[in-house]
Amino acid sequence: MTAIARLTRAEVRKLATTRAFLITVAVAVGLAVIAVVVDAAEAGKNHTPALGTAASTYQMLKVGGVCCVAMLIVGIIASGGEYRHKTIIPAMLITPRRSAMVAAKTIAVAMAAVVLTGLTFGLGLATIVAELHAHGFSQLPPGTTRMVAGSVIAAILFGVIGVALGYITRSTTAAVVGAVGWVLFAELAILNTLAPQLAKWVISGTAETLTDPPAPGHTPATAAAVLAAYTAALLIAGWQVVLRRDVT
């Protein structure tokens, strides 16, 4: 087994034995199922699309955002938590080659994103199919696969952003506050007001393009590339911080 494979297994084991990760997955999956049930119950009321229409099913499938937020938190817990609990010390003693440690953590969180998104969409879709079947509908709209794929990509990238923020701040609280503050104030409040034409190219905007239903003017491939570029920039910054900073 290669060193990276061994370290990735250890990182996966860390995640699997961290209650915060398990709670985050459970909350994400639970919220997805609740959202589907509520959307199904509200379908056709108050000018919402009727159950069985593509628009209604897409509305029920809009759980990619939940996966992204959940994975951002998981990524922050995975890296920032190492500093919070000082487990970074044994981690670096076992793996003094810090780049390998960062790589293994990134791969493990990406794998967790696939599992979390798979579980969330799997249970969400099962609930949708059951709801539709109960009302005599049997077909999912054609954009379903694109929404699932886009959400998986966005969740992976958000997980990696979380890892980077945890390494940069060395604090789970600072990373969460920084991430929420950036999206709410810098992107949604300030940039959206001053330059709304740029909204779809910021981090939250690209994630929306990936996780939302297909729509005219949406360019998911470009959005994925832009989000990947933001992620790569943050990951390089986090990696450099890990390489250069003393552990005290």
Add this chain to the structure above:
Amino acid sequence: MITIDHLTKRYRNITAVDGLSFEVGPGRVTGFLGPNGAGKTTTLRLLLGLARPDGGTAAIDGARYRDLPHPAQTVGAALDNDTFHPGRSAVEHLRVAATAAGISRRRPEQVLGVVGLCQDRHRRVGTFSLGMRQRLTLATALLGDPGVLIMDEPLNGLDPDGIRWMRDLLRQLADEGRTVLISSHLLAEAAQTVDDVVVITRGRLAAQGPVAELAAATSTTRIRTPHTGQLISALARDGITAQQVEAGTVEVRGADPDTVARTAAAAGVIVLELTRHTDNLEELFFDLTSDRADDRALEVSPS
């Protein structure tokens, strides 16, 4: 073998480690002593690659820690007894470390047995006492069955039984031919545990050598005589510095009492009483690290 060679670390305007050099050999327990802020922990972190030196080198078996091909199997380090995820069980903590280091799956259970935590292996570490965390820290260090053990304050948090257990274990590990370096501020306990000491103060080496020989080198001989001036002059001719500490009493530091007695006899000095006072580790430590201490390091070769 641990080799520290002109190691230097600065934090802004503070020099935490200042051109420090010493060696620690196998088969002995070496105490790394110094007052708070002397630079002990910084030195250990530099040695283990957790911090980068501004100068000099720190090597284990001739290589920097980060260049060791199998670090966990070469060096077992226990720096802090609070480096656990509180929600993880003891055995899970060790399994994570074993997986990352490529160590056998059976080894975590084995080392839990060595440190006496078998009964508590499935308990969350967050519920552990300080002494139990200290044992788990040691178990983590022993995972790779390393030839070099480096421990920061291993006696902290242990009850008297635990201290005795740790002392016996460290002795056993050294007797197996391993290099054991422990830092401690519990001098009375360390004195019963270590063979050699490295004493640092203000980031510099203050003394190094076997405890017994360092104590002998800093011992004092007191001579009660009616001829104090004559004795001081005679000793000075033999290159021995002596001083009158009270009326009719001369004190000589470091010299062999036999030599002092012979010099007195040869000079025709009447000696009413000659007593030797050997420092214990605590007195030696305070002597070496006090502000009055000489800037030069005291070094005694192992016999």
